[in-house]
Amino acid sequence: MPKNRPLLMVLAWLIPVAIALLAAPYVVGPFHTLTLMYGLVFGIGVLGFNLLLGYTGLLSFGHSAYFGAGAYTVAFMVKYFKIASMELFLAGSVLVSVVISLVFGIVCVRYTRIFFGILTLALSQVLWSLAFKFFWVTGGTDGLRVPTPSLLGMSPGTDKMEFLAFQYYYYVLAVFAVCVAVMWVIVHSPFGKALQAIRDNETRAEFIGIRIRRFRLIAFVVSGAFAGLAGALWAPLNGLATPDILVWTFSGEIVFMAVLGGFHNFIGPIVGAMAFTYLKTYAVGLTVYWQLALGTVLVVLVLALPKGIMGLVELIVARLRRPR
């Protein structure tokens, strides 16, 4: 039977993190709360992405498609159906991203390695070109406006910043907590074990009776649903859905976040999303050459810390525990 990490050890870091996240709006200003919220939203998306990379061994370069699909679904629901409920946005975005990831997944999971990556990238660019060219529907490069939504039936107040930094922050935090719990169960379920088996040894997995393509497809759809949900939460926060979130460079950022945090670790992608958000925010504020700064970080990371931030943390903890 697999040894679960003792509950006390998990609580030792989980409780302080939970307290810090809950207290954040009262301790730090709106700017940091909003930055933190972007980190949480991307954390959900990268958590979904990592079900494919870390647990199934499939590197997707097209997750901007599902994130963008979630965001645009919200924008379309506002523009064409005059809907303002965040719960309906979430449901609609998950539904749309599930449908899109199912269609794309049926094509992509037939392949692995570079072929899988290129296919996911190519298909995501189809959505980007649609958003870019069908401007009378999507607003083109101007995008579509997304106003502040109602949360659990309660309308937002007049102060948008206060709404985002308090009510919306706690809403996002709650959804984030649910997503983390759901993903934790998925990766520790028999299904999650089967995905890891496929990642480790596809041939052997097939010969114990695991239907490889079916499992990959389900993982692909679940992954897309998480990205879509993240996109839905991101849209009101950003206030605008533009083709920028469908373009392949955003898929690259998702990969960056997973690598930065460490995709071998369950919480690595969340740490990576958080670190990337702050890194980019400050790099953009400091220099016009912020891409150069991020690129340098990525090179150093791959060369010096291939297991990301959480890999480094694990290494330090292991050294501290080693008897002297």
Add this chain to the structure above:
Amino acid sequence: MSLLSTQALVKSFGDNRAVNNVDFVVRQGEVLALIGSNGAGKTTLVNLVSGLYRADSGRIVFEEKDVTSASSYGRIQAGIARSFQLVNLFDQLTCADNVALSIFAREGKTLKLAALASRDRAVWEEAQGVLRQFGLDSKASILAGAISHGERKLLDVAVAYALKPKLLFLDEPTSGVSTREKAPIMDIVSAIVRAGGITVVIIEHDMDIVFRYSERIVVMHQGSILADGSPDDIRRNDEVTTTLIGTHVTGESAY
């Protein structure tokens, strides 16, 4: 009574006919050895029967059902399992996880997304029991990639055994293992499969292993079956001796 039979089975790779009109029969409950020099077609035959390869022509019948066009999944469901020549494990999972996955798959539980795998006590107890049978219970929580080669060979068989197959193919179960380790590994495997009443086909190059553990031997040469008989028949077969010249076929155990 035959459990498995192939009829005029053919598989070619380019101009090379790896399996050439093979009629191969495995009887219920026996331990059969499939021998032959490298390139004789042994592993290709097993790959055809287990579903890794598609036959160019011919039929494969298992328990009187034609499984020629069945997927590997369908054949596993029917009761055919296999181990691999090169150890094929889930290296980043523990030994217990490796065996438990076979049990989850056999029980049709691998599609469960909303339940923690660790909560299924029946599966983990059975996995622990299988590991105990193979002498690997002390390795349960160790990663499969971190145990010795001999233990990996045993675990490879244990993973296939946990599927509770009716027919188990063991492709070179002692390859790469030191001479001293071979007999203990085969003793364990042989005792377990005989106790479980599992029909076994062993592909093996070590003639001491073949003559000591099998009840019937099928010799393949250049894609065809050269001889089929008891260990004594094969030992006395001049054609086999000539063909496998340089190979020890006396069957006088080195152990």
